[in-house]
Amino acid sequence: MERFQERGAAGRPLLSVVDDDESVRESLPDLLREFGFAARAFSSAEEFLSSDCVDGTRCLILDIAMPGMSGLDLHQELKRRSQKIPIVFVTALRDEAIRARVLQQGAAGFLLKPFSDIDLLAAVKTALRAD
Amino acid sequence: MTEHLDTRDDVPLETSIPEAGAPLDSILRTEELQRRPSRPPAHEKENEALVRLTSALADSPNTIFQTLAEIIHDITQCDSAGLSLLTKDGKTPHVDGRRFYWPAIYGMWNPHVGGGTPRNFGPCGDVLDQNRTLLFTHFERRYPYLMPVSPAAEECLLVPFYVHGRAVGTIWAIMHSDRRKFDAEDERIMASLGKFASSAYQAWMRIEDLKVQVAEREKAEAEVRQLASGLEAKMRRLVEANVVGIVMFNLDGAVISANEAFLHMVQYSREDLASGRVRWRDLTPPEWRDRDERAIADLKTTGVFRPFEKEYHRKDGSRVPVLLGGALFEGGGNDGVAFVLDLSEQKRAERALRRSEAILAEGQRLGQMGSFCWRVATDEITWSEQLYCIYELEIGAPVTLSLVRTRVHPEDMTLYEKMLEQARGGGDDFEWQYRLLMPDRSIKYLHAVARAIRGQDGQLEYIAAVQDVTERHLSEEAFNKARSELAHVARVMSLGTLTASMAHELNQPLSGIVTNASTCLRMLATDPPNVDGARETARRTIRDGNRASDVVTRLRTLYSKKKDFSPESIDLNDAVREVLALSLSDLQRHRVALRHELGEDLPPITGDRVQLQQVVLNLLRNGSDAMNKIDDRPRELLIRTERYEEDHVRLSVKDAGVGFEPQAADKLFEAFYTTKPDGMGIGLSVSRSIIEAHRGRLWATANDGPGATFSFVIPCRPEGLADGETGIDPMDKAPEAA
Numbered sequence: 001m002e003r004f005q006e007r008g009a010a011g012r013p014l015l016s017v018v019d020d021d022e023s024v025r026e027s028l029p030d031l032l033r034e035f036g037f038a039a040r041a042f043s044s045a046e047e048f049l050s051s052d053c054v055d056g057t058r059c060l061i062l063d064i065a066m067p068g069m070s071g072l073d074l075h076q077e078l079k080r081r082s083q084k085i086p087i088v089f090v091t092a093l094r095d096e097a098i099r100a101r102v103l104q105q106g107a108a109g110f111l112l113k114p115f116s117d118i119d120l121l122a123a124v125k126t127a128l129r130a131d
Numbered sequence: 132m133t134e135h136l137d138t139r140d141d142v143p144l145e146t147s148i149p150e151a152g153a154p155l156d157s158i159l160r161t162e163e164l165q166r167r168p169s170r171p172p173a174h175e176k177e178n179e180a181l182v183r184l185t186s187a188l189a190d191s192p193n194t195i196f197q198t199l200a201e202i203i204h205d206i207t208q209c210d211s212a213g214l215s216l217l218t219k220d221g222k223t224p225h226v227d228g229r230r231f232y233w234p235a236i237y238g239m240w241n242p243h244v245g246g247g248t249p250r251n252f253g254p255c256g257d258v259l260d261q262n263r264t265l266l267f268t269h270f271e272r273r274y275p276y277l278m279p280v281s282p283a284a285e286e287c288l289l290v291p292f293y294v295h296g297r298a299v300g301t302i303w304a305i306m307h308s309d310r311r312k313f314d315a316e317d318e319r320i321m322a323s324l325g326k327f328a329s330s331a332y333q334a335w336m337r338i339e340d341l342k343v344q345v346a347e348r349e350k351a352e353a354e355v356r357q358l359a360s361g362l363e364a365k366m367r368r369l370v371e372a373n374v375v376g377i378v379m380f381n382l383d384g385a386v387i388s389a390n391e392a393f394l395h396m397v398q399y400s401r402e403d404l405a406s407g408r409v410r411w412r413d414l415t416p417p418e419w420r421d422r423d424e425r426a427i428a429d430l431k432t433t434g435v436f437r438p439f440e441k442e443y444h445r446k447d448g449s450r451v452p453v454l455l456g457g458a459l460f461e462g463g464g465n466d467g468v469a470f471v472l473d474l475s476e477q478k479r480a481e482r483a484l485r486r487s488e489a490i491l492a493e494g495q496r497l498g499q500m501g502s503f504c505w506r507v508a509t510d511e512i513t514w515s516e517q518l519y520c521i522y523e524l525e526i527g528a529p530v531t532l533s534l535v536r537t538r539v540h541p542e543d544m545t546l547y548e549k550m551l552e553q554a555r556g557g558g559d560d561f562e563w564q565y566r567l568l569m570p571d572r573s574i575k576y577l578h579a580v581a582r583a584i585r586g587q588d589g590q591l592e593y594i595a596a597v598q599d600v601t602e603r604h605l606s607e608e609a610f611n612k613a614r615s616e617l618a619h620v621a622r623v624m625s626l627g628t629l630t631a632s633m634a635h636e637l638n639q640p641l642s643g644i645v646t647n648a649s650t651c652l653r654m655l656a657t658d659p660p661n662v663d664g665a666r667e668t669a670r671r672t673i674r675d676g677n678r679a680s681d682v683v684t685r686l687r688t689l690y691s692k693k694k695d696f697s698p699e700s701i702d703l704n705d706a707v708r709e710v711l712a713l714s715l716s717d718l719q720r721h722r723v724a725l726r727h728e729l730g731e732d733l734p735p736i737t738g739d740r741v742q743l744q745q746v747v748l749n750l751l752r753n754g755s756d757a758m759n760k761i762d763d764r765p766r767e768l769l770i771r772t773e774r775y776e777e778d779h780v781r782l783s784v785k786d787a788g789v790g791f792e793p794q795a796a797d798k799l800f801e802a803f804y805t806t807k808p809d810g811m812g813i814g815l816s817v818s819r820s821i822i823e824a825h826r827g828r829l830w831a832t833a834n835d836g837p838g839a840t841f842s843f844v845i846p847c848r849p850e851g852l853a854d855g856e857t858g859i860d861p862m863d864k865a866p867e868a869a
Contacts (some may be wrong), residue, residue, distance in 0.1 A: 023643030023675050030668060031646050034653040092638030113642035117649035 012038040013058035013128060018048045018074065019067040019090070024113075028061065035121055045069035049077065059108070059127045062106050064091040064098065072098075075105065086127035092114065153272040155257060160286065161266040169314040173206070177320060180206055184327055195331040196235035199302065199321070203324060204237040204843060206444055207288070207317050209304035211240035212327065215247065218298040218851050231300070233818075236336075237845035239282060239307055252276040259298045264318055264325075265289050282307040288317055294333055318738040334780045380457075382427060383413035394472050396453065398445040405629050414443040416450065426455075430467060434459045440474065452478045453523070470510065477844045492516055499599040503530075505581075507555055507591040521599045523569060540566035540574065541607045542762040546724065549765060558583045558591055564600070576604035636682040701740050701773055703780050704729040710747045711770070723755050723766045730773040736847045738825045743845075745862035746818040746829070750784040750841050753815065757788025757838065764837065775844050783842035790839045791831065801833055815841075825849055 015037045022043075029039035040057075042048040046054045046069055048060075060078075064071040071089055078085055088109035089102050099110045108130050109123030180202045187198040196214050213236035217229075232247040250256045254270045267287045271278045284305045291298050302325055304313065311849045376393030380386050384841045386409045394401065399409050415423055426436035438456030445451055457469025492515070495501055500520025512530040519526040522538050533549070540546045545567045550563050567575040581595035642783075651668040653662035707729060718725050751770065754764035758766040767787050775781035791799060800819045815829075821841045822829040827845030834840055 023640060023645070023671065023678070026671060027643050027646035027650060027668065027675075030664070031650040031653070034650055090642075092642065113643040115640045115642070116645065117653070121485045124188075 007079075012036060014038045014040065014053065014056045015059045015061060015124065016048060016053050016057040017041040018043075018045055018060045018071070019061075021063070024063070024090075030064035031117060031120070032061075032124075035124070037124070043116060045071070045074035045077070048074070054083060054085075059124055060087045061124070062083045062087050063088050064102075065088055065093060072102065075102070075107070079106075086130045087092075088120075088123045088127050136674045152275065155273060156271055158273050159266050160268050161263060161264065163315060164266055164315050164318050166478070167312055171318070172316055176206060177323065180289065181327070182326075184331070188331060188334055190591055192331075192334045195335055197237070198834075199324065199328060199331055200235040200237035203304050203321070204304060206320055206324075207304040207313070208311065209238065209313075210282075210307040210310075211236060211238035211284075211305040212303065213240065213244075215253075216332070217250065217255075217259070217298070218247075238305075240280070243280060246280075248276055249275075254289055255301045255303075258291050258301050262291060262298065263674065264291070264322065266318075267312060276281065284311055286313055288313045290321040292325040292332065294329055294336075294347075299332060300328070329844050349807040375471070378411070378457075378469050378471060379464040380411055380467055380469060382430070382459075382467075384410045385416075386411050387466065392473075393471050396445075396448060396451055396471060397443050403446070411443075414444055416444055430457075430459050434461075443471075446826070451475055472694045486556075496520075501597045501599075502599065503595050505554075505593045505595070506586065507593070515674070518597055521575065521597065522567065532725060538567045538569070538570040543722070544565070545562055545765050546722070549724075550703075554581070554583075554593060564722070574601070575599055576601045637679055640675040640678035640682065644672050647672040647675065698737050699740060700735045701738055702735055703733055703743070703782065706740055706744050707747055707770065707772060707782070711749065714748060716750050718755055718768065721755050721759065721766065721834050722770050723758060726767065726769045728769065728771040730771070732774055732776065732779075733772055734778070734847050736780055736845060737849065738845065739821075742821045743825070746821050746843065747782065749815065749818045750782075753841065754784050754786030754788060754838075757786050757789075757790070761788060761837075778847045779844050779846045780847065781842060783840050785834065785838065785840040787838040788836075790833055790837060793833065796831055800829070813823075818843075 015032050017025060017032070018038060019025055019028070019041070025041040029041050032039040040051075040053050042051065042053075044066060048054065060074075062071040062074060069077070070113055071087075071091075075087055078087075086108035088098060089107050090110060090111045090113055091098070092113040094112060103110060108127035111119060111123055170207035184195075184198060184202060188195050192196075200212045200214065203209070212232055216234055218232045227248050228283050230247055231250060231253060233244060236244045236634055248255070249260075253276065253431065254265065254267045254272050258265050265288075267289065268285065269283060270287060271283055286306045287303055287482050288305075289301045289303045291301050293299065298680040303323065305315065306313070369375075370390045373390055373392035373395075376396050377540065378386055378392045379388045385407065386404065389404055389409070394404065394409075397409070397414055407523050412420075412423075412774070422439060422441055426439065429436040435458040436456065438454050440452065440454050441451045442452050452474040454472040454474055455469055457467055459465075459467040480498075495515055495517035498516070499521065501521050502515045503518055504513045510532060512532070512535075514522075514530050517528050519528070522535075524530075524534070524538075527802070528534075536544070546563075547565055550561070554561060558581075560580075562580045564576065564578050567577060569575060576599070577597055578600045579595050579597045581593040582833070584592050584594060586592045619720075647668040649670065651665045654665040654668065707727070711725070711727065747770075753767065754768050755766075764787060769785040770782070771785070772780060772782050819829045822843045822845060825845045827843055829843040831839055831841050
């Protein structure tokens with residue numbers, strides 16, 4: 001953590017948060033910045049895909065259930081575009097089947113809301129290492 | 132006539148001869164004959180007489196006695212001459228004589244022909260006793276029996292005659308005056324005529340015998356003729372009535388004559404018959420000729436052939452089935468008579484019956500449906516073939532109740548016995564389902580519908596149709612299982628969905644809270660602390676907390692959605708009957724025998740009909756479920772309604788199920804308390820809420836025997852019901868309760 005912080009703002013890895021819930025978009029980037037990452041928030045998969053952050057994002061923190069494209073759809077779309085961004089899925093829906101499915105399809109992590117800051121950091125670190 | 136004065140022939144001699152009667156010696160003059168001057172023998176006259184007698188015997192034996200009397204009269208120149216024959220009855224000479232009978236008299240006594248005397252009442256008896264010729268004078272002095280016979284006999288010469296050494300009668304000559312006296316010549320010639328009398332007698336006897344024989348034969352013939360004419364008339368009646376065919380035939384194959392009935396049967400005309408074209412051999416189809424030959428063999432040996440069935444060809448070649456029986460006429464020969472009965476109708480009826488039986492059997496086979504008839508008084512049971520197949524018993528084996536019991540599933544035995552008992556007592560139609568346990572341990576499900584009828588003797592009988600519903604039952608069971616699984620899944624799913632949506636709704640703000648709080652702590656932990664950032668994140672934490680609180684409130688609102696309570700006047704019995712109609716098939720499927728005792732004087736109540744029905748349904752379901760595993764006793768459920776105190780009604784549902792532990796009595800009604808694997812523990816809880824909303828009570832008691840009874844009591848007119856404060860929504864809870 002200290003190591004990332006020492007890199008300074010310009011050298012910080014960019015983490016993108018995609019979630020339709022506003023409170024998550026408000027709170028999660030702040031926490032990630034506290035961890036020392038650069039963070040951007042998007043309210044939908046479409047918004048993320050049309051932004052200029054797709055190539056620069058080192059890790060995607062992705063909600064599953066969203067209006068329009070779901071998190072899973074976005075995962076598939078990124079694969080299709082050969083964008084190998086590690087993804088940590090976050091969801092409020094406790095569903096083991098989905099958890100198993102996304103992990104099997106290559107997700108870097110899976111967190112159930114509400115999650116602790118420690119679990120989040122561990123998942124992000126794992127994701128960055130996979131990258 | 133003397134005979135007519137006294138017909139008694141058994142009067143003793145002593146009483147018939149008066150004390151004063153003259154002694155025999157005093158009236159006999161026999162010895163004088165030799166002393167009297169005798170006239171010369173008239174040989175020529177005697178010869179003439181004998182020739183006349185002999186020719187008379189040959190020509191007219193019937194009148195030989197009369198001729199003999201005339202000749203005696205002629206030769207002896209007497210006044211009266213005649214014969215006395217010893218007979219039994221005064222007429223017929225066959226038996227030992229006890230009377231004398233006068234078959235012929237010539238001369239003055241001729242009017243007395245046919246008369247006679249008892250043997251010892253006249254001089255003839257004396258002649259036979261002394262076995263010689265006797266000459267009497269005025270014998271009426273000794274034999275008053277002859278006194279009325281006039282004119283009186285001055286002298287009477289009597290000569291006995293014999294057949295085979297036995298005295299059978301006398302010939303006699305009488306002088307009624309003393310114009311002349313009999314002499315030795317008279318004695319001699321009378322003796323000669325006496326010998327002839329014997330021959331004449333024998334000839335006459337033969338004639339008499341012949342007459343008797345002829346008479347007897349004529350009588351017999353007359354009887355036969357009479358009988359025959361009577362029989363003939365009757366036979367003719369039978370022939371002409373044409374109720375049966377009558378045929379005269381011969382063994383050569385000809386039909387000699389026949390009545391209309393027969394001709395109609397084979398559709399030949401009387402002309403055909405007259406022409407000899409109708410021959411029974413030709414009428415008989417080839418395959419029946421052997422049978423005919425057997426009948427002919429019988430005819431030849433016994434003279435009759437017993438009735439048998441065969442066919443004849445009609446004139447047009449079609450066939451007519453007949454019953455045939457007959458006999459040869461007596462006296463051997465070829466000819467005989469037969470009756471022929473047209474069996475077309477019977478055969479048609481038999482065919483129709485066989486066809487309908489076949490159709491029925493086929494129908495039963497196709498429908499896997501058997502039938503039986505049970506005579507209750509005698510326990511006689513008749514099964515259709517298909518029922519034997521269903522029970523897998525040998526077709527035709529005698530059916531008894533104990534045989535049936537060997538197949539009835541042990542768990543259904545009490546139900547079966549109870550059904551039998553009800554059927555014996557009842558006389559109502561009934562319907563039931565039960566299981567068979569087959570020898571290979573497989574189970575068959577049968578559905579029987581029985582109709583009570585009164586037999587011809589007024590005895591109770593059941594006619595029943597029994598269907599093997601195993602396949603249907605199994606598919607139903609599978610369907611029910613699938614349905615209940617589906618229902619269970621649906622319930623779980625709906626709860627899961629609810630939980631998920633609750634979780635989602637709550638977890639979003641919670642997530643924000645946790646994240647903000649974490650951020651806040653981290654901002655405060657930096658050096659220098661980022662107080663503004665921390666304040667901002669704390670503010671967001673509070674905001675998200677409120678959001679979570681809103682979610683909970685929203686959920687509670689969703690759950691406690693109020694519904695308008697709709698009180699109306701209800702006939703509880705009616706409401707119960709509607710529920711019973713809905714749940715009957717379900718109960719039957721669980722082999723629950725439901726009885727109901729609905730009170731007759733129930734007052735109407737005010738309440739929510741649908742909600743109360745929900746309670747009744749819950750209680751029935753609850754009782755049925757409690758007996759699900761009960762197999763050693765009938766699964767009986769009793770629902771009863773009654774008036775309770777003055778202004779309450781009470782409903783109870785009594786089961787024979789597993790019951791409950793005493794300490795669990797209160798828990799039963801708690802939400803989410805359940806003993807069932809698939810239960811939610813909502814039904815009784817909801818039910819209690821509904822009853823309490825009606826200002827009533829719902830409680831459970833353990834039965835004396837197995838099982839429990841759930842009862843509720845509600846007032847007919849509960850206070851304050853219209854304020855809509857029940858807070859119960861049976862529609863929301865119904866799925867769980869079910």
